[in-house]
Amino acid sequence: RRWQPRVWALFEDPYSSRAARYVAFASLFFILISITTFCLETHEGFIHISNKTVTQASPIPGAPPENITNVEVETEPFLTYVEGVCVVWFTFEFLMRITFCPDKVEFLKSSLNIIDCVAILPFYLEVGLSGLSSKAAKDVLGFLRVVRFVRILRIFKLTRHxxxxxxxxxxxxxxxxxxxxxxxxxxxxxxxxxxxxxxxxxxxxxxxxxxxxxxxxxxxxxxxxxxxxxxxxxxxxxxxxxxxxxxxxxxxxxxxxxxxxxxxxxxxxxxxxxxxxxxxxxxxxxxxxxNKHIPRPPQPGSPNYCKPDPP
Incomplete structure (x- = not known):
């Protein structure tokens, strides 16, 4: 109990202590790295083709079949590892803040905390479904890759610092x-x-x-x-x-x-x-x-102390 306010201030208020400033610097570092990784993942230099298939299908019933090329691309694994490290930090930070928060209801109502949770979950879902080969899993993975843009919302975490x-x-x-x-x-x-x-x-x-x-x-x-x-x-x-x-x-x-x-x-x-x-x-x-603007009142025994008159 007595550690709860200190740990909460450590992750919530960068000005509460020197350790809180170090935590804020670490959080700022991982935010910038995550956003940089997100931008680099869209660069053609970090994208390569993982699977390419050619199938024949008729776009119109009765028409001659045409070759349809299906291409699956993936980003550089190094960027995925970097993003994983950032997500581990964000997960640790989120769990510490929600564990030691004095009011968990207000914590869950905060828009910044909702952004934290929404930005973290797609990574774990994508990692969990990446080993599955079913069509439904691939459809979900495709959707998760589309919603990767929510990671850019981490920029709003800077408002804490x-x-x-x-x-x-x-x-x-x-x-x-x-x-x-x-x-x-x-x-x-x-x-x-x-x-x-x-x-x-x-x-x-x-x-x-x-x-x-x-x-x-x-x-x-x-x-x-x-x-x-x-x-x-x-x-x-x-x-x-x-x-x-x-x-x-x-x-x-x-x-x-x-x-x-x-x-x-x-x-x-x-x-x-x-x-x-x-x-x-x-x-x-x-x-x-x-302490400078609110002087202490004269204490008993001091020369400026005046005993109040009895009623």
Missing amino acids: FVGLRVLGHTLRASTNEFLLLIIFLALGVLIFATMIYYAERIGADPDDILGSNHTYFKNIPIGFWWAVVTMTTLGYGDMYPKTWSGMLVGALCALAGVLTIAMPVPVIVNNFGMYYSLAMAKQKLPKKK
């Missing part, structure tokens, strides 16, 4: 109304300017070209949604652009409206970030200065 990331999370939650307002304004702008660019590009078009496929990229309004989003966010891929003077005028108005729309909620979000950052910095400095 960096105050700035926690401040950013609090800022995003506190600015929910501003983000919703921004999304509503952008949605209205996208709908309006996508409709305007569609009809603006029809001005002066060839009457015989009903779809406008010969002189414009905007063949319908849904295609204009993509252009409006890219233009209002000032991204500007350049894959679609107006070709008529009326379309260029609409494009200029769309860009200006996007700048004004995005700029409106930014001051509120920045103000929330500054407020939470100041609170976080004050909270970090408070334990070091609490």
Whole structure:
């Protein structure tokens, strides 16, 4: 019992002790290694063909059979071993935290702890099913390889070790109304300017070209949604652009409206970030200065001690 708070602080609070900082550094190291391994597994230099089969089948009943090539690929075993070491550390860390957690219900409700569990389980399932040769096992393995992307969610574990990331999370939650307002304004702008660019590009078009496929990229309004989003966010891929003077005028108005729309909620979000950052910095400095700012009251026997009057 008396060790529970110490072990919990060791894995939960990097600022509680020097040993906790070492544990935090180790966790940070394995997080970065795991993410690096995840990225390298998609590089063609670390992928090789493990099995290649050619079968004949008819795509349409009655048609002549065609050769269908089935290729199975696997990543470099070295990367799998590295990922295994990282998963062992994450498993140990997760078990220690859930064992010594003072409130296990709140622990299981935490989104970061759910991410930890979801990122760990696919590796063990994949290892357990890798030796099976049944079709169902292969289908499950294929699904697990697809859901490997959940490993990238481990980047959110960094919020335990960096105050700035926690401040950013609090800022995003506190600015929910501003983000919703921004999304509503952008949605209205996208709908309006996508409709305007569609009809603006029809001005002066060839009457015989009903779809406008010969002189414009905007063949319908849904295609204009993509252009409006890219233009209002000032991204500007350049894959679609107006070709008529009326379309260029609409494009200029769309860009200006996007700048004004995005700029409106930014001051509120920045103000929330500054407020939470100041609170976080004050909270970090408070334990070091609490003895200076909260003087002890005079004790009996001291020259400043005054005996209270009897009632």
